Amino acid sequence: MTQHPEQLPKGVFERVTIDPSQAEKIAKPSLNFWQDAWRRLRKNKGAVVSLVVFLLILIMSIIGPHIGQFDPNQQTITHANLPPKVGGLEFLPLFDGVGTLGGQEVDLYEMKNVEVNYWLGTDGLGRDMFSRVWAGTQVSLFIAFMAAIIDMGIGIVYGGISGYFGGRIDDVLQRIVEILIGIPNLVVVILMIMIMDPGITAIIIALTITGWIGMSRVVRGQILKFKNQEFVLASKTLGASNTRIIWKHLLPNILGIVIINTMFTIPNAIFFEAFLSFIGLGLQAPEASLGTLINDGYKLIEFQPHILVYPAIVLSIIMIAFNLIGDGLRDALDPKMKD
Structure with a gap:
């Protein structure tokens, strides 16, 4: 005797009618690579907060030296070594203008008959620290950004040529890189600064002499990875020139890793410039x-x-x-991190 499977009662299922025009509708909006990366970057709260903080510092480095009433290099010896004082915030210990003199705490502004307030105090020559801090930040950021841009430009061109053409060209270019890597970076920088007159130009050139090497090796590795992919071979089959393949196919695919490395290059350049200035090989007074x-x-x-x-x-x-922004960009631009 044949047994029939148990049938479900009618009414359990409900017929759903779908509008044919909505059958293949995509629920999420279509995003390109950069829109998708920006969406993922916004989810990284640390990177977003760091970006906002850096933009505020960048803005202050531009307008900060002009907000106060003192020039960054203006010297007033009678106002030397004054502590910070901000009108309306005298109730805070850090901004009350009180300093130590002879082991006692006294109001140095009253003692020296200073009628103006220095928000961050003054240095040993009576220069306003508020304007000098922001002027110094402007110089440090300018040096770092210029060094990073030059490193990126040289690194992309050098690494791209080495990786794309390969063969004897790659061998020669990589031997040059290996020679430069073998020379300590600090020695090269010190020699360049000793040869040239101290200043912003000398520091930028010194930072970029060997700073591009890391970028070039990263670019070379990425070019070697992509140049034998199917989409590149298809372009070659269709008769695309080397220039078109590099600019239209290879460069857009390595741009993400280039941006990430640049974001980590900038803080390294800032720190290295600060180190050179700290040991007396950087900017000269009164800059x-x-x-x-x-x-x-x-x-x-x-x-x-x-x-x-x-x-x-x-x-x-x-x-x-910068390190938090770089971490956020690395996660946002890495295709393996897609959710």
Whole structure:
């Protein structure tokens, strides 16, 4: 005897009628690569907050030297070594204008008959620290961005040519890179600064002499990875020139990794510039950078800590912000991190 499977009662299922025009509708909006990367970057709260903080510092580095009433290099010896004082915030210990003199805490502004307030105090020559900190930040950021842009340009061209053409060209170019890597970076930088007159141009050139090597090796590796892919071979079959293949196919695919490496290059350049200025090989007086300000401040840290603290805080914030932004971009631009 044949047994029939148990039948479900009628009414359990309901017929759903779908509009044919909506049958193949995509639920999510269509996004290109950069829109999708921006969407994922916005989910990284640390990177977004760091980006906002860095933009604020960038804006202040531009307008900060002009907000105060003092020129960054203006010297007023009678106002030397004044602590920070902000009108309306005298109730805060950090901004009350009180300093230590002879082991006693006194209001140095009243003692020296100073009628103006210095928001971040003054240095040993009576220069306004508020304007000098932001002027120094502007110089440090300019040097870092210029060095990063030059490194990126040279690295992309050098690494792209080496990886794409390969063969004898690749062998020669990579031997040159290996020779440059074998020379300590600090030695090259010191020699260049000794040959050239100290200044912004000398520091930028010194930073870019060997700074592009890392970028070129990354670009070369990515080009070697993509140049034998099917879409490149198809373009070659259709008669595309080498220039078109590089600009239209290879470069857009490696742009993400180039941006990520550039974001990590900038804080390294800022720190290296600060290091050079700290050891006396950077900018010369009276020009200011974060490194020169820290160099001036550490000598008086026991008596006038504000000269060191504020540029050190700005430098630390910039370094942390750039590293968090770089981490966020790495996650956003990496296709393997797609959700």
